[in-house]
Amino acid sequence: MIRFEHVNKTYPDGTVAVADFSLEVPSHQVAVLLGSSGCGKTTLMRMVNRMVEPTSGDVWIDDDRVSDLDPVKLRRRIGYVMQSGGLLPHRSTIDNVATVPLLGGSTRRAAHARARELLELVGLPESVARRYPSQLSGGQRQRVGVARALAADPNILLMDEPFGAVDPVVRNELQAWLLQIQDELAKTILFVTHDVDEAFLLGQEVLVLRTGAEVAQQGTPAEILLEPADDFVHHFIGGSRRHLHTEVRDGRRLVVDADGRVAGVATDPTGPA
Amino acid sequence: MNQVIAALQWLADGANWSGPGGLLARTWEHLWYTALALVVGAVVAVPLGMYIGHTGKGRTFAVGVSGAVRALPSLGLLTLLAVSMGLGLGWAVVPSTIVLALLAVPSLLAATYSGFDQVPDDVVDGARATGFSELQIVGRVELPLALPLMVGGLRAAALQVLATATISAYLGLGGLGRFILDGLSVSDYPRMLGGAIAVGGLALAVDGLILVVQRLVVPRGVHVAVGPTDA
Amino acid sequence: MNLAWVSANWPRIWDLTVQHALIALVPVVLSLVIAVPIGWASHRSRLARRTLLPFSSILYAVPSLPLFVLLPVILGTRILDPVNVVVALTVYGVALLVRTAADAFDTVGLATRDDALAHGHSPGQVFWRVALPLAGPALLAGLRVVSASTLSLVSVGALIGVPSLGYFFTDGYRRAFPTEIWVGIIGTVVLAAVFDLVLVAIGRVLLPWVRATDRTRA
Numbered sequence: 058m059i060r061f062e063h064v065n066k067t068y069p070d071g072t073v074a075v076a077d078f079s080l081e082v083p084s085h086q087v088a089v090l091l092g093s094s095g096c097g098k099t100t101l102m103r104m105v106n107r108m109v110e111p112t113s114g115d116v117w118i119d120d121d122r123v124s125d126l127d128p129v130k131l132r133r134r135i136g137y138v139m140q141s142g143g144l145l146p147h148r149s150t151i152d153n154v155a156t157v158p159l160l161g162g163s164t165r166r167a168a169h170a171r172a173r174e175l176l177e178l179v180g181l182p183e184s185v186a187r188r189y190p191s192q193l194s195g196g197q198r199q200r201v202g203v204a205r206a207l208a209a210d211p212n213i214l215l216m217d218e219p220f221g222a223v224d225p226v227v228r229n230e231l232q233a234w235l236l237q238i239q240d241e242l243a244k245t246i247l248f249v250t251h252d253v254d255e256a257f258l259l260g261q262e263v264l265v266l267r268t269g270a271e272v273a274q275q276g277t278p279a280e281i282l283l284e285p286a287d288d289f290v291h292h293f294i295g296g297s298r299r300h301l302h303t304e305v306r307d308g309r310r311l312v313v314d315a316d317g318r319v320a321g322v323a324t325d326p327t328g329p330a
Numbered sequence: 331m332n333q334v335i336a337a338l339q340w341l342a343d344g345a346n347w348s349g350p351g352g353l354l355a356r357t358w359e360h361l362w363y364t365a366l367a368l369v370v371g372a373v374v375a376v377p378l379g380m381y382i383g384h385t386g387k388g389r390t391f392a393v394g395v396s397g398a399v400r401a402l403p404s405l406g407l408l409t410l411l412a413v414s415m416g417l418g419l420g421w422a423v424v425p426s427t428i429v430l431a432l433l434a435v436p437s438l439l440a441a442t443y444s445g446f447d448q449v450p451d452d453v454v455d456g457a458r459a460t461g462f463s464e465l466q467i468v469g470r471v472e473l474p475l476a477l478p479l480m481v482g483g484l485r486a487a488a489l490q491v492l493a494t495a496t497i498s499a500y501l502g503l504g505g506l507g508r509f510i511l512d513g514l515s516v517s518d519y520p521r522m523l524g525g526a527i528a529v530g531g532l533a534l535a536v537d538g539l540i541l542v543v544q545r546l547v548v549p550r551g552v553h554v555a556v557g558p559t560d561a
Numbered sequence: 562m563n564l565a566w567v568s569a570n571w572p573r574i575w576d577l578t579v580q581h582a583l584i585a586l587v588p589v590v591l592s593l594v595i596a597v598p599i600g601w602a603s604h605r606s607r608l609a610r611r612t613l614l615p616f617s618s619i620l621y622a623v624p625s626l627p628l629f630v631l632l633p634v635i636l637g638t639r640i641l642d643p644v645n646v647v648v649a650l651t652v653y654g655v656a657l658l659v660r661t662a663a664d665a666f667d668t669v670g671l672a673t674r675d676d677a678l679a680h681g682h683s684p685g686q687v688f689w690r691v692a693l694p695l696a697g698p699a700l701l702a703g704l705r706v707v708s709a710s711t712l713s714l715v716s717v718g719a720l721i722g723v724p725s726l727g728y729f730f731t732d733g734y735r736r737a738f739p740t741e742i743w744v745g746i747i748g749t750v751v752l753a754a755v756f757d758l759v760l761v762a763i764g765r766v767l768l769p770w771v772r773a774t775d776r777t778r779a
Contacts, residue, residue, distance in 0.1 A: 108459055133461030143456020147474050147549030160461055189551030205460065215459075333634045401753045403713040405720070405727055406746040409734035413742060493624030500720060500734070510626055514640075514721060523634060526627030533622045 058084045059105055059213060059247060064114035066100055066270075074100045075111070075270040082262070084212070085243040089260030091250060093293075097270030098249045102215050105247060106135045118213065133157055136206030136214040136244070140221045142198040144190040150201050151176070151186040157209040168208075175204040180234065196227040203235075207242070216248045220255065232258055253294050257282065257320070265290050282312045282320060337523030346524070351508070353528060359504035360532065363495045367427050368488060371434030376480070379439045383446020383476070384468050392443065396436035404429055404494050412501050422501040433494055434487035441483020445476025477547045485540040492533050506532065563740040574729075578748050580643075581725040582756075584718070585711045587647050589756070592654025592707055597700070599655070600662020601688065614660055621656035625649060625717050646718040646725075653714065654707040661703030665696035697768045701760065708756045712749055726752075 059082040066075040074097045082088040090098040103109040104116050107128040116123045123131060144153045154175050155168035163171070176186060179200040190198055199219055206214055220228045232255060239246065250256050256263050257278035265273045265281065267289060274286035283303060285291035304313045312320045340346055347353045382388045411425035449472050457471045458464075499507030509525025512518070567574070599617075602609040632638070632645040669692050678687060716727025729745030732738075 103459075106459060108455075129461055129463045131461075132459055137456070137459040139452065139456055139459070141452040141456075143452045143459070145453060145457065145471060145551075146450075147551045149551065156460055160466065191551060209461075401709050401713065401750055403716045403727070403730070403746060403749045405716050406730045406742055406749065409730045410739060410742040410746065413734055413737050414739050489622050493626075496624050496626045497717060497720065500731070507626065510630055511720065514630065519634075522630050526631050529627045530623045530631075533624055534619065537619075537622045 058082065058117075058119055059088075059245060060117040061101070061104070062115045062117065064101070064104060064111045064116060066097070066104070066109065067112045073269050078114075078270050078272070080264065080272075080275075082245060082247060084245050086261050087239065087246040087248060087259055088262045088264070089248045089250060089256040090264050090266060091253065091256040091260075091293075092266030092270075093251050096266045096268050098266050099217055101270050102217060102247055102249050105213070105215055106132045106137060108132075133161055133209055134211050134213075136203075136209070136211040138199070138202045138206045138214065138216045138219040140218040142190065142202045142222075144198060144201060144205070146190055149187050149189055150181075150193065153190065153201060154204045154208055156205060161209060171208060172204070175207055176201075178207070178238065179204040194227075195223040196231060199223060199231060200234075212245055214244045214246045216246060218250055219248075221250070221252070228255075235259065257294075265293060279312065333519050333523060336520040337527060340520040340524040341527060346521075353506075353509075353524075356504055356506050356508055356525075357528070357532060360492070360495055360506045360529075361536075363423070363426060363430065363498060363503070363505055364488065364492045364536075366423075367430030367491045367495070368434055368484070370427060370431035371487060371491075372438055372484075374431070375435045375438035376442050379442025380446060380468060380473070382439075383443035384464070384472060389443065392439055396439060399432055399436050402432075404433060405497055405500070407432070408497060408501065422498070422503050426495075426498040426501055426503055430491045430494055430498070434491050437483045437487040437490065438480075439483075441480050441486070442476065445479035445483075446472050448479065449475045474549050475552065477549070478544055478552075481540065481544040481547055485537065485544065488536055488540060489533060492536055493529075496529055562743055563738075566738075566740050567744060574744060574748065577724060577726050577728055578752065581712070581715055581727075581748070582752055584643055584646055584715050584723070584725055585650070585708070585752070585756070588650035588654045588711050589704065589708050591651045592658050592711075593700070593704055595651070596655045596658035596662050597693070599659050601666055601692070603659065603663040604666035610663065614663060617656040617659045620652055625653070625714050626720060628652070629718060629721050629723075641722050643718070643723050645721075646715065646723050650711050650714055654711060657707050657710070658700070658703050661699060662696065665699035665703075666692055668699070669695040694768065697764070701764045701768065705757055705760050708760060709753050712753045712756060716745065716749060 059080075061078055061080045064075055064078045065073075067073050078101060080088070090101060092098045100109050104111050105118070105123065107123055107126075110124070118135075145156070148156070151169060151172045154172035155163075155165075158168035158171050159165065173183075173186065176183070181197060181200055181204070185193065185197060185201075190201070193201065199222075202219065206216075220231045223231065236259065248256075248259055260278060262275065263278055263281055264275045265286075267273050273293070274281055274290045281290065281294060285294060302313060303310055305311070314320050341353075349355065378388075378392070382392055408425060408429045411428060412422060415421075415425055417424055453475075454467060454471060457467050462471065495505050496507035496510065499505055499511045506525050506529045509528070510522050513520075513522025513525060599609075599613055603613050604610075628649040629645055630640065632648055633640045633642065636645065636648065638644050678684070682690060715725045716730060718725055719727030719731045726745045726748045729741045729748075733741030733745065
């Protein structure tokens, strides 16, 4: 479980990045912070592993206040995936994945065995292990990034626009794949994106954020799609552009766009499948 | 041209290579002064450059100090230190090493902090978020990626120090500069020119050697970084 | 510092300072005049780049004192002739500046030049009106480095007897008289500062558009 309690972040120049933000992400759930760039969503996420310190307020992981924990140890038990991959360019794929176990004191043999398991889990062929990040495709790099984040078997995954830099076809593939492995792994995931479709596809709970990380609406994808809290949310999720409306098909109430494509299932409490 | 031929003959004469004042011994002395100064310079410049490169603090200070040091004439500094320290001829290696090390500092310092600077921010950020401590970021991420540039700085510093070590002979020290100054004082042109050719050759050899090292220290993943998959 | 010595020897100090400045001035000017065409050639032709740039870095690796004594043999000059020092320092200046010039022309970029050609500039006009002015700031920065290193190296000529501020180093050392050495060092640094100011001032006149960016970089 991740909990934000009345968190504020003001930069020395007076910019307010986050104002009085609170949120609880239950264990094994995927919560998505959705907003345009500069809204403070990444800042919020980086407070969980203390890459950013809040000016006031607290972030909790289960019963631990993160500010009481050693940041380096904290980060080793939280998986982090970033848009650019952030892989070490001078280390091979397998060494990149083995990074955290090695830092944690595992032997090289054990760390590599673990890394091999993970490469298989993220669906990468054995041949990739010896390659360097620059020799991988964008999609492969992101899979390696996820494998690295999972290496220490963390309970929590922080994902900062992990699929933002790959082309749409690969992005769809990676999204489907993430849902699939989440079924198995059941991590607590905080996911940051500006992509509305991605947010509604992956999130069990979605927070639509305005500037200053102010919550415009929080709810399941279906709730947000069906009843946008205000014009901002309506426009942001593309309601006016896509002419979202509900229809009953086969006895289920569905959210459907102008072309008749299903955008969500209104009666499914966990969001669209 | 006759003098060049005479100088080459002087160089070819085995008698000039052996003994305590021979070319071989002088070459070793020259390399020893150079290496000593580079080590002393690196002990000062590399940690300082790593600190500046890692934290981003003190850059203006480093640029200012480097500029000031570069503007100082080495011969002036060498003679001034030798005269003011009053250590006598036997200890001339002390002022010489100080001046030569000082000469090495700007190149090494600039190369170190630029090397650290050019490590992509997202790589450092990713390492930090993965749980590298600051020391581990410096040692395992920034340093290996900065190494090619740092060796480039070492190359520039080595050439400068090697060249200036010739002047150290003026303080009565050994090294290949001896042949030039001694030859000059007794108008022994073959010896003077032979020494000059030897220093030039040594400089080129050291330059080539460090160039090879520089190619070797490029991390493999970075070597192939300019591939077609790289965005 | 023995100020009495300074005032008593003022005419000599002034004399050597002027000599020092003159010996340094020629290489600074010549290195620009020679390096720009070589840099341009290296920018335009791959063959030139592959031969001229490595050659210039080899020249730069040759230490100055040996070059001072080698040049009389090659040029047929007397060893005490200041021309040796001037030529040696020009060689260093060119070696330093060629790479800067080639890189500067490279960054000016093909796009700018294609655009200029499309606007009806002849190739010669592209060089004089587009490439050279745009490469100006980088060339100026390189020339400032050349100027500082040249002024510092001139004094090495004193070891072979060419008169400059370096005379105060050798004479001060022989007499174990620090004041004299200080005069030489301060004189060199002051000359370096004056040369730098003049170069910056010339830059301001010839490259007026650089002013804004120059300030943000400083």
